[in-house]
Amino acid sequence: MTDKFRRSVLMLAVVAGAYVLSFFHRFAPAGIAQDLAVAFQTTAASLGVLAATYFYVYTVMQVPTGILVDTLGPRRILLIGAVVACAGSLLFGMAPSLDVALVGRTLVGLGVSVTFIAMLKIIAVWFDEKHFATLTGICMLVGNLGSVLAGVPLSLTAQAVGWRSVFVAAGVLSLALGVACWIWVRDRKDGASEAHRPKFDRTVILGGLAQVLKNRATWPATLTNTGVAGAFFAFAGLWATPYLVQVHGYSRDVAASHLSLWFGGFAVGCLALGTLSDRIKRRKPVLVATTNVFALLWLVWLSGATMPVGLSMALFALMGLATAGFSLTWACAKEVNPPLLSGMSTSVANMGGFLAGALLQPLFGWVMDLGWQGGMLGGARFYGIEAWRGGLAVIAASACLGAAAAWWVQETRCRNVWRGDGHGG
Template sequence: MSTDKAANEPDEFTNPTTAALQLVPRRLPTVMFAIALFAYLIAVTQRSSLGVAGVDAANRFDAGGAALSTLGVMQMAVYALMQIPVGMLLDRFGPRMLILAGAIGMALGQAVVAFAPTLEVAVLGRILVGIGDATTFVSGLRIIAAWFPQRRVPLMQQWFSNLGQIGQFLSAVPFAMLLHWSNWTVAFLSTAALSVIVAILVAVVLSDTPWKRTAGSRVSLRGAFVKLGDAFVRPGTRMGFWAHFSSQFVGTVFALLWGYPIMVQGLGLAKELAAVLLIVPMLVGMIAGPWIGLATARWPLRRSNIVVLLASLMTASWIGLIVWPGVPPLWYFLIVLVATGVCGPGSTIGFDFARTFNPASSYGSASGIVNIGGFTASAITMLLIGLGLDFGPQTAAGVPSWDAYQIALWAIPLMIVVGIGGLLAERRRTRSRLAAEEGVTVAPLWLAVARQLRRKHDN
């Protein structure tokens, strides 16, 4: 790759134009996307490996529901808390360095979990996993923004987000099989080795932009905080936060910690079937995500309506599960999993808000703010479910009954409603700012639909 900059190559802090990207070898963006995707896929594997190990962890560490939830809660809390510094570091050092550091951190964290003699040591390991995981997704989004034309970015973001969820399959099937056929230490050391492979690949091949191996803004600490503050005061960034908050956390809570116990302890499903069902939302999301990306690119002024529609659908499905008289049948639980999978990709729209309402030089800070949303909701929901289970009815064997899960799972619709409320409030501020600064007035959806129908009728 030439180090001489052509006249029409973009500044490293500016999203490249289509004309500038025509100078890049045709297959190189695909290679960079594939490496970033592999890094994220393995990060998801590390993140969700605890999901199928929840019952084993309870037995290994003799932990109850609230104590067990600390494994997932601490990981998610650290992930969320790291998003602000990660966003600032992303603007400062570029995505390649952060993905590399994250892979090393996750490898160390899973190794700690592998040998953990107590729950407290295992929590420390999962904290390291959370720190490493925190760097990967937003860094991959920056890679996409640097290597692809802007009209393709929303679609590529959906492919990135949803193909990365294949990591849930790796944890739900191969990892689960390895865990049950060998032992705890071998299984978690094997996942640690995957992150070592990522670190080597990123160090050798990945580049931040088509023109720079590592691109970052050489700003002072004070300047980094100024960028962060500028990103936060934009209502479009905060709208992205609530879009992510309301859409992402359900799939994370299900895959990372409580899905497997819900199915095995609550619904009484076989462990083998539960391990397979863990990947249903991921598979559905892979199908729905690209269509949501196309809709986002086609109707950019209606992105918030898409998020609200998806979040409302997910809320209705989970409430139906909770209020079902007795233990719900498998067919309805499958509907809930499909709804969760369809709605999950709506969270990626939050990053599109960050991209379009912020300059490229502060996209890392804005993305970090957005990414806090879903993982904050995840950590709170995990903890609420654990507390609900400990206070709910138990079976004779001391296992939470379905009645306990019905109480605990009200945390899910509660958090979605909070997220939708925040999104609608920030949407109002964002549209007011668009009208004042750019003269763009966004009519309510029902009025826009009525106008469109009237035009078709007149024609």
């Protein structure tokens, strides 16, 4: 193992650590939804807005982040992002009101929004292209430790020490990881000095972004990400635990266990599907199969059918594996655009899912509130099966959009096929 390889692995490991925290913040509201509803006395729509602020700012930041990592490099923005996320997490943990919590959650989303694209840029610059999907899958596997922590561990910890203490600790950890990124991450493989960083040229950057957006081959991957990731972020990020408690009658801990299985299946699936895709040198068959299974599974949750807890847990694990299919969309978008625009192309694809998550979480809550019959449970609103079906129909429609778009994704055979004429290949 060469020194250069060791350095690249260490770099990726540090950023992956920050990515774990990003995933934790993304899905944490699901584990403490009941606590937040009681603490701030919110409606379902208001709770959806609180959870979705992360996704709003994350969405807005995807293209700027892609531009920044392609011009300034990931090192600086990782440190700045960590400082902002630290401030947001501390503010959220100490928030006396819903309005202050909204500001804190927004800052958290702003701070962690740079991590994923910076990580993809490091993989693209420091590692062989043929391993891109595999390494992305490994990082997703590691990152998903954060989502697993947002399930049962967060639920139990919040009950033991309070949810506020958890977010104060997360803020301190965020700052520590930012410092580690500053120490170990390097932007350029050739070791050029910071004085030789590429300068920000607005005309060139906007031209590059326009090139990615005008490329018709970019959009099927983006829409697949939008539908599948949007459904995942919206439901797993907030509504899954309350759904299982109120519709299926599970305890909070059992419901959180379902969520952890979804996250665990997603983590394993990202690694397994990325590796499978790289080995068979095909993207599209894997993407089509998984996204269509994911869409079909929503028929089960729409039915509200009673089932043994073991079966519902197995279905959540399967849903996690199927959800992981959308992780291939980053490679699909990158491989149909110029290599120098890898940050922009992956960020454009990534933006769709976060935009959908931002819109679907409050929309789900709004539809739920329309069907609320006035019931209360543990100081928070209780919703009947028909109200839940209305919200789930919104999520299912998003999943179907993603499954349909996957059929139009261009097969790249795991290599860059950009031709330079405005098309993927």
